[in-house]
Amino acid sequence: MKNIKSESRRRFLKQSAAAAGFLLGAPTILKAETLGNSKKASANSRIGIGFIGTGLIAKGHLISFPGMRDVQAVAACDVRRSSLDDALEKLASRGATSVHATAYSEEIIQNPDVDVVCISTPDHWHAALAIEAMKAGKDVYVEKPMTLTIEEGKAVLAAEQKYGRILQVGSQQRSTAHFRIAANLVRNGLIGDVKEVYCRLRNFPQPPENEPVVPVPEGFDYDRWLGPTPFYEYTEHRVWGKFGNGWRCYWDYGNRKFGDWGAHHFDIVQWALDRDHTGPVEFIPKGYNGSEYHHYRYADGITVWRDKKPDYDHMIRFIGTKGEVHVSRGQIETLPVDLRRTRFGPNDIQVYESTNHRANFLESVKSRKPTICPASVGHRSGTICQLGAIAERTGRAIKWDPKAEQIIGDAEAQAMQDRPRRKGYELPTV
Structure with a gap:
């Protein structure tokens, strides 16, 4: 995964800290009492979860996972500061009042307090993040489709098997x-x-033609968002997160419908x-x-x-x-x-019966038996x-x-x- 220029990284972290009021940098360890829920399991028995990507599709995960008895929200990251700030508010509403927040997935994946990661980025980032997380010993919930390409799919499956990790694809139907x-x-x-x-x-509609190039908004690491895909000058529609439009319309970031x-x-x-x-x-x-x-x-x-x-x-x-x-x-x-x-x-x-897709993932994390939708x-x-x-x-x-x-x-x-x-x-x- 790409090394981010240190100056850009420091600037983003500083801005995020000022905006969100959360400590950024070294991982923040959550204590059981932090969540204020006496019905929760003890801290030692709980599963620490880190969220990678906190935009549109992640909203349900940010609410549901932290509300589960055995789960502790530990960390969240997004290359768009506004999305990260919104996520921290949602997590706080579920009782997680101290979360390690960052723009960079490496800090989530290498955080020793994170047991599982929930990947909710655009499709072109799914494979790399899932593989890195499994190599680091994390179990993975990754939004569908699991990968952007066929060869990526082979690699994610190989990683699941090699590292003995649990993976759930978000095909919740x-x-x-x-x-x-x-x-x-x-x-x-x-x-x-x-x-x-x-x-x-x-x-889907076709991407707009001749959309005006505009400055990259402050607090958004656009190069990182593009990741492995070709470089284009910044336009708003290209990075827009919307179920019926935005980045989902481009072949570069998904496979359209x-x-x-x-x-x-x-x-x-x-x-x-x-x-x-x-x-x-x-x-x-x-x-x-x-x-x-x-x-x-x-x-x-x-x-x-x-x-x-x-x-x-x-x-x-x-x-x-x-x-x-x-x-x-x-x-x-x-x-x-x-x-x-x-x-x-x-x-x-x-057929395999599951009545709750997220709960099925967590049950498999504990039992080490396959999920209903493995790699x-x-x-x-x-x-x-x-x-x-x-x-x-x-x-x-x-x-x-x-x-x-x-x-x-x-x-x-x-x-x-x-x-x-x-x-x-x-x-x-x-």
Whole structure:
């Protein structure tokens, strides 16, 4: 990871200290009484958590993790001082009144009081941070998609296995009842043989053209935010954190809607079809040979369509030879209708059950048993998103060997399994 110029670093820390009123520099050790919650576990038995990235997607983590009985908020970092200050206020509202605050992830990862890290940065930083944290002996909760590229996914999985760490990808739909019911219905053959699946992703706008270059705001380390991606002069839209816009619209920092909603819905398709260990074999972009919709196929012919209609106002539609399952967040419908009331017994297939994604992570940290969405799952689901993006960007069909994990017969597309990284931001070795 890149060494930050000392003067820039000192200036940021000084400004952050003045703005937030928190001690920056040496790690601050939290005492149990600091949190003011007599129902909390004792300090010695609690899990110290550090937050890396405190922007939009992190807000739920900043509220939920510190509210859990066995968790102690220890540290937080963000390259944008305003986001860090907001995070410190949220943590204080949960009783964490003394937190080590910094702009730099190294200080979180090397902090001996941090047992686990929660990574909520833009996608292009996920892999490097997860690998560095696991090398340092930390367990990792990393937002979805787990990585930006296929080769990064292989590296994160290798790190999880080599260092014996616990990793949870933030694909929280696996920890909700309706998606679990859908997976069980499909796995048990109650809609017959699945032939097609429709997934609703919708679209992002294109990045604005000729957006004015403006000065980098004070308290924002823009170079660090860019990290391994190409350098561009600063524009506001490029770094804007918004679910339907901003940095998510740029190929440099994500895989647009494939890495956004695709990372959720394609993950559920993998789960329901029992394909977490493998993947599709062909990806066809919209417009290729007249195709009206982007789609991909598994070796047995099951086809998954992006934004095909009708979806009956649901996020995912499983179509089988004997029925259908339509599922979204908070609702499920089936054809026949009675299927959704199915009760599964000990002789039925039942997928891994988790009712709280963050709690599942913490339970695994303590038990050392795999989470519901470990690196192996995050990598395979992420690969589908990344291959879909490669097909869209090249405008041609992509053949994929899920066993060798290589694109077949297309050297240009195969090179896109990874991306160049700026000097000083090389991917950590495993």
